[in-house]
Amino acid sequence: MSRTRKTLWQIFRAPLLLALLSIIGLVAALIGDGLLDVLSWLTLGSTLAVIAWYWSRRSG
Amino acid sequence: MNVKLWFLIHKWTSLVCTLFLLMLCITGLPLIFHHELEHVLEDGVEAPVMPADTPMASLDVLGERALSARPGDVIRFMFWDEEDHPHQTFVSMAASLDAAPDDSRLITLDSRTGAVLDEPGPPGGFLYIMFKLHVDMFAGLPGMLFLGFMGLLFVVAIISGVVLYTPFMRKLDFGTVRRQRSKRLKWLDLHNLLGVVTLVWALVVGLTGVINTLSPIVVGLWQQGQLAAMTADYADQPPPTQMGSVQQALDTANGRVEGMHLSLIAWPGTRFSSQHHYGVFFRGDTPLTARLLQPVLIDAGSGQALEPEALPWYVQTLLLSQPLHFGDYGGMPLKVIWALLDIITIAVLISGLYLWLGRRASTARRVDEVNSGGLTEDAQP
Numbered sequence: 001m002s003r004t005r006k007t008l009w010q011i012f013r014a015p016l017l018l019a020l021l022s023i024i025g026l027v028a029a030l031i032g033d034g035l036l037d038v039l040s041w042l043t044l045g046s047t048l049a050v051i052a053w054y055w056s057r058r059s060g
Numbered sequence: 061m062n063v064k065l066w067f068l069i070h071k072w073t074s075l076v077c078t079l080f081l082l083m084l085c086i087t088g089l090p091l092i093f094h095h096e097l098e099h100v101l102e103d104g105v106e107a108p109v110m111p112a113d114t115p116m117a118s119l120d121v122l123g124e125r126a127l128s129a130r131p132g133d134v135i136r137f138m139f140w141d142e143e144d145h146p147h148q149t150f151v152s153m154a155a156s157l158d159a160a161p162d163d164s165r166l167i168t169l170d171s172r173t174g175a176v177l178d179e180p181g182p183p184g185g186f187l188y189i190m191f192k193l194h195v196d197m198f199a200g201l202p203g204m205l206f207l208g209f210m211g212l213l214f215v216v217a218i219i220s221g222v223v224l225y226t227p228f229m230r231k232l233d234f235g236t237v238r239r240q241r242s243k244r245l246k247w248l249d250l251h252n253l254l255g256v257v258t259l260v261w262a263l264v265v266g267l268t269g270v271i272n273t274l275s276p277i278v279v280g281l282w283q284q285g286q287l288a289a290m291t292a293d294y295a296d297q298p299p300p301t302q303m304g305s306v307q308q309a310l311d312t313a314n315g316r317v318e319g320m321h322l323s324l325i326a327w328p329g330t331r332f333s334s335q336h337h338y339g340v341f342f343r344g345d346t347p348l349t350a351r352l353l354q355p356v357l358i359d360a361g362s363g364q365a366l367e368p369e370a371l372p373w374y375v376q377t378l379l380l381s382q383p384l385h386f387g388d389y390g391g392m393p394l395k396v397i398w399a400l401l402d403i404i405t406i407a408v409l410i411s412g413l414y415l416w417l418g419r420r421a422s423t424a425r426r427v428d429e430v431n432s433g434g435l436t437e438d439a440q441p
Contacts, residue, residue, distance in 0.1 A: 015259065026260070026384060033347050
């Protein structure tokens with residue numbers, strides 16, 4: 001909880017990064033196999049890791 | 061546009077589509093693993109092992125086998141899936157060429173001997189019910205288009221949700237989940253977190269789902285457009301009475317493509333060809349082009365090939381949007397990720413429903429809640 005009003009950039013930098021990772025993940029497996037599949041699992045899977053991290057934090 | 065207007069857009073688009081989206085997410089879950097489940101639930105057939113160089117039988121022989129297995133029926137399509145079903149030829153048959161797609165019957169033949177491997181009865185079973193609910197709720201084209209409209213509302217709900225995310229998060233750090241204050245605040249925070257993190261995936265699956273509901277229209281456009289133009293010379297001729305050899309049609313078509321695999325052959329008079337031609341469809345051999353198709357049209361009477369043309373952009377878009385909806389293009393790990401993201405989306409839908417049902421308040425109060433990052437809730441026990 002911060003006292004100051006955040007800028008749009010501050011609000012959206014984390015969602016934007018996750019959006020970018022998602023796009024990479026969705027496209028990677030489509031254009032190739034092997035390493036590109038692994039890249040797709042890691043990038044798209046990162047969204048699940050972020051959810052697990054914040055959902056399970058014992059704070060707030 | 062002010063917060064109140066965006067709030068109302070988010071509320072109403074969400075409310076209208078939520079129950080259908082829940083149904084789609086729940087029925088979609090087993091469909092992600094349909095290939096694995098088919099093997100468990102419906103004993104998948106396997107072609108017997110034979111020497112690797114055993115040649116494929118002539119398609120004319122395979123066609124005769126299929127016709128004698130189902131006397132009175134006609135063949136509409138033959139298709140192949142060598143990766144998952146090696147040495148198997150699938151023959152889609154029906155009482156007539158223009159019978160409804162749901163009245164098709166599928167026969168599986170051994171591609172080398174023509175032996176009937178599997179002759180399913182009328183469609184049924186758990187996966188079929190999931191599939192039909194997911195695609196058109198057993199209501200045909202109107203049901204399909206209705207679900208497509210629900211998908212569009214879902215997309216609007218996601219976009220308006222992102223707009224509301226801005227004022228809500230003005231004073232909050234990313235990932236804030238306030239557990240101590242009230243149950244409502246906790247679920248409001250989770251709704252925002254889960255929604256914003258899975259944003260791109262939900263948008264892509266939603267939009268590609270909408271595109272899939274347009275597939276009958278896309279096929280119709282292709283028939284009226286490119287296919288009609290390519291076969292304009294045949295427009296006034298009666299359909300051929302004597303069908304030429306389908307094996308010969310395939311051999312001729314093979315000579316017109318390079319580095320591609322046979323995917324499907326459509327008989328004259330079916331949805332994927334003209335009244336006068338066999339439509340021979342090939343797939344590419346790279347991960348990307350394997351999703352795209354190249355048709356070669358062969359005159360069923362004379363056996364002559366028409367000059368192949370690439371499918372128009374709207375058909376290519378449909379073909380490429382299919383994997384992005386199914387999640388079946390990156391092995392088992394991607395399917396598992398797909399399923400987990402699907403479950404997260406269910407959590408977003410249910411939490412949204414809970415936020416609407418729980419403690420009904422005026423729109424003004426709700427807008428205050430968004431503008432203050434949920435802090436107005438503190439005033440109440």
